[in-house]
Amino acid sequence: MSDTMTTLRPLVARVSHHPAESLAPDTRFTALGSWGSLAAMRLLAAVEQTYGVQLDLRAYMKLETVGELASEISTRLSGGAETHAG
Amino acid sequence: MTGSPPAPASLPGDDLLNRIRALRDSPAATDTGLGRELGAVADPLLLHEAGRLLKGVAAARLTRAPATRATTLRVAVAATFTADDVVPLLRAALLAGGVDAELHLCPYDQLGVQLTDPASALAEFAPEVTLCLMDAGALLPRDWDPSALDGVRTAVRDRVDAHTAAAAGFAARTGSAVLLHTVPLPRPDRRSVISFRGGAALGRIWREANIALLAAGETRDGVYTVDLEALFADEPGPVRDERQYRFGRMAWTPAAQLAYAREAAAFCRAVSGLGRKxxxxxxxxxxxxxxxxxxxxxxxxxxxxxxxxxxxxxxxxxxxxxxxxxxxxxxxxxxxxxxxxxxxxxxxxxxxxxxxxxxxxxxxxxxxxxxxxxxxxxxxxxxxxxxxxxxxxxxxxxxxxxxxxxxxxxxxxxxxxxxxxEPARFAQLGVTATDAERTALYRGRRERHRLSTTHETAEEYLRALGIHVTVGPADAYTLPRLVQLEQRTNQFNMTGRAHGEALTRRLAGDPGHLVLAVEVTDRFGGEGVVGGVWLDRGPDRWTVRNLVLSCRVLGRGVERAVLQYVADTARAAGAAVLEARFRPTARNAPAATLYPSAGLTRAEGPAGDDETVRHEARLDRLPTLTPDWITLVAKEAPAHV
Incomplete structure (x- = not known):
């Protein structure tokens, strides 16, 4: 499991009200009971605050699993993609 | 994933959330330090989860000494943008302040309709506090033209006037306290004007709009305004995240929502009379x-x-x-x-x-x-x-x-x-003339307390005080104090309820009703307005809707003198029966004996709701009520309220 995945799990757990232990890289956001656009926005704000990155909302909304979000964050952290200023 | 996953890293605040879960899951448990810790949480996501988990948990279980309010405060949130996330933050902030509340969220962008339609879900909820949240889009036309700012000025002013009128109308109709706020102008709108002259003009238009909102909170009955634009100036980062706004019409970042929730909670404490004194x-x-x-x-x-x-x-x-x-x-x-x-x-x-x-x-x-x-x-x-x-x-x-x-x-x-x-521990809705003299009033009270320990019997002490009780119709000076008093008084409050400013004003001005102010003076000076009576007056029957007396004059027979005045006035107006209502609450036991001991007997029949008890007596059968150590003075009716 990637370092990002390790630190991301408790964050997703807090927003989704699921225990961190139950979240795997292939866990789909839509499979998390109370998931919706408001929860997605809260997670986005928390991720950006925690990792000091800014994600492109279009790319973010296409991410389907926790693992995909972890790699997107890792990519941003390593400067692999252009960042967008809000 | 291969092998066993590493133990998940924990987040700051996980322990707090675990304590809340434990509290929620065992209904008899308490965690008395929790309220104070919630008050110090700076992370909006953490407080959001805390507020979500705390739904249905009573404030008494997470503060060492909960605010002693008899009932749950009904608080509505009505916003022109997506403000759903304010609700859990507000719940957490209220509970941290010891306030139990029932929260109602109006559908997105229906602020005007909800306030003005008498049959709206908001009106049906009957809030005691209505929080109106506005974003710039509610005031600024979508197609505003930076080259024609005069038109923008008119359009913005019209919208502000419509909102403040709707808020004042709702407050007058329902008695709810309505909280407005000043609105920040987002950066893209400010930057849309490229000239410095135009930027200054737009800035002025916007400040005029906010000044109109502030003026409503300064002068309109039942309407209050928090200066959010000033508050947000102390928050790092923008108020609005453009992506969240474009995506879901979320006009406030989590940090902005948290700052508002804390301010709104302080307002709710002020409405409930819980500000420290x-x-x-x-x-x-x-x-x-x-x-x-x-x-x-x-x-x-x-x-x-x-x-x-x-x-x-x-x-x-x-x-x-x-x-x-x-x-x-x-x-x-x-x-x-x-x-x-x-x-x-x-x-x-x-x-x-x-x-x-x-x-x-x-x-x-x-x-x-x-x-x-x-x-x-x-x-x-x-x-x-x-x-x-x-x-x-x-x-x-x-x-x-x-x-x-x-x-x-x-x-x-x-x-x-x-x-x-900070936080706003001394929050109050308004300051009355009595407030400025309070130090002198209370110094007198301390001296009275000391005099009481030097007299043999209570009656001897009361006679030595030389108490004068002055009762008369409420006037423009006493009315705000009466409203405040009814809201703050829990012990000697015959129904535990408060009419609110709008309704009190209406009753005071209507010939079918009467609102009385009670003042007490003695040899140590005046106590100011310390009691009030809300009455319905019919041709044959007068009904005491509520009677409240500040706890600082209890134990002196003042309440009996007040009832004497009511009986005398009703009799002089030709009425035959005096009716009075009592509704027991957790705290008003000291008031329970007044009506029975004054000779009113329990009457059959409903009085509006299940708990309220009606007492009545024929006015020609009532005994003299005023104790002989009190001089009762009738104050003349004012020309108008």
């Missing part, structure tokens, strides 16, 4: 720098040079509180004579002996002094704030008097004023 201050290293006993009056730090200026500033803040009705007291471990000399004579003191309701300087335990002061002033300990630089004294008072709000003034004295004033 007494500030007990230490002296050494609190009101001045240094130790008086060691450094002498000439050696203490005050004045214009750091750190003395910090202590002088704290004195100025305390004086400002005193002028708005907060009672100040000194509780210090010091030699009394030296303290009195310094308070009266030190050239750099801002606060003087007359500013204090009590000055206690000796070597006794401070918690005992605070408790004694509460008794002398006939105020609940939940009205008290205790500020001291010593962790020992703070711990002592917090430990034995959990109702007291303890402010630890340790650390850099430059931060003391802020620490005293």
């Amino acid at each position: 007494v500030l007990v201050l230490d002296l050494d290293n609190t009101l001045w720098g240094g130790v008086l006993g060691d450094d002498g009056p000439a050696g203490i730090e005050l004045g214009t040079v750091y750190p003395g200026d910090c202590y002088t500033d704290l004195q100025r803040r305390a004086l400002a509180l005193r002028r708005q009705g907060v009672l100040l007291a000194v509780c210090s471990k010091n030699e009394r004579a030296l303290v009195e000399e310094t308070l009266a004579g030190h050239p750099d003191m801002v606060l003087r002996p007359d500013d204090f309701v009590a000055v206690v300087a000796d070597w006794q335990r401070k918690d005992l002094h605070v408790a004694a002061l509460a008794e002398e002033l006939a105020l609940g300990l939940d009205a008290f704030v205790f500020a001291d630089d010593s962790p020992f004294e703070c711990g002592m008072v917090a430990g034995s008097l959990p109702q007291v709000d303890v402010v630890a003034l340790d650390g850099d004295p430059a931060c003391h004023s802020t620490r005293l004033l």
